Amino acid sequence: MARRKYVVGNWKMNGLAAAMGEAEAIFAAAKGHAAVDVAICPPFTLIGAMAAAQPGAAVGGQDCHSAASGAYTGSVAAPMLADAGATLVIVGHSERREGCGESDADVQAKAEAALGAGLSVILCVGEPREVRESGGAIDYVLAQVAGSVPADFGADRLAIAYEPIWAIGTGLVPTVADVEAMHGAIRDALAARFNDKAQAMRILYGGSVNGENAAELLGAADVDGALVGGASLTAGKFVPIVAAAAALG
Numbered sequence: 001m002a003r004r005k006y007v008v009g010n011w012k013m014n015g016l017a018a019a020m021g022e023a024e025a026i027f028a029a030a031k032g033h034a035a036v037d038v039a040i041c042p043p044f045t046l047i048g049a050m051a052a053a054q055p056g057a058a059v060g061g062q063d064c065h066s067a068a069s070g071a072y073t074g075s076v077a078a079p080m081l082a083d084a085g086a087t088l089v090i091v092g093h094s095e096r097r098e099g100c101g102e103s104d105a106d107v108q109a110k111a112e113a114a115l116g117a118g119l120s121v122i123l124c125v126g127e128p129r130e131v132r133e134s135g136g137a138i139d140y141v142l143a144q145v146a147g148s149v150p151a152d153f154g155a156d157r158l159a160i161a162y163e164p165i166w167a168i169g170t171g172l173v174p175t176v177a178d179v180e181a182m183h184g185a186i187r188d189a190l191a192a193r194f195n196d197k198a199q200a201m202r203i204l205y206g207g208s209v210n211g212e213n214a215a216e217l218l219g220a221a222d223v224d225g226a227l228v229g230g231a232s233l234t235a236g237k238f239v240p241i242v243a244a245a246a247a248l249g
């Protein structure tokens with residue numbers, strides 16, 4: 001099944017109002033690559049302004065709370081993201097799983113809340129270095145998939161992002177063979193649980209993707225796009241990744 005490539009920028013805790021020009025340049029360039037779905041997930045503070053300035057563009061959050069409202073100081077609920085103009089949200093990023101102690105059950109609850117608020121979801125999984133080195137990466141990631149992917153969703157509303165933790169922000173990337181083995185294993189696990197829907201779901205790769213390695217990584221079997229951190233902060237670095245995805249169709 002042909003799946004549209006999906007390239008998503010995760011700005012993390014980067015971006016003041018002055019960075020809006022980069023988003024404008026990215027979305028303007030993306031219009032020239034209509035075969036690729038492009039999204040930017042800026043910090044919460046920029047979502048409303050970015051969505052308002054870019055009608056029709058996909059702007060997302062980097063996290064949401066699993067509750068719709070309540071006494072959760074500092075948190076942002078999925079309906080608030082939607083209200084601000086977001087159409088998607090990242091959940092389960094390793095910087096939240098590790099840094100904020102989020103469990104698979106937490107991530108699943110966040111994904112369910114996001115879907116319920118009408119957002120689409122990018123659900124992150126990925127193994128630490130020691131697990132990769134011990135040979136347990138596939139089992140580790142499949143356990144995350146089993147524990148954090150919700151039971152019910154539209155195939156076009158939930159994408160998995162495989163992000164080996166040791167590859168995030170380090171300049172290290174797995175071999176294409178390792179990426180293909182992991183993405184194939186994730187798709188097989190999804191097929192065992194969701195039958196035909198698994199073929200329509202997108203599985204993104206994330207971890208030190210840049211303009212030089214994007215074509216090789218995005219061209220690997222079962223890789224349907226990229227979740228990009230550092231190289232998504234400027235149009236100069238991000239647009240070549242979008243172009244590489246477009247060249248692959």
Ligand code: PEP
Pocket residue numbers: 010163167168169170206207208209227228229230231
């Ligand atoms: C990320 O944190 O989602 C990520 C992939 O970061 P980077 O591209 O900087 O490795």
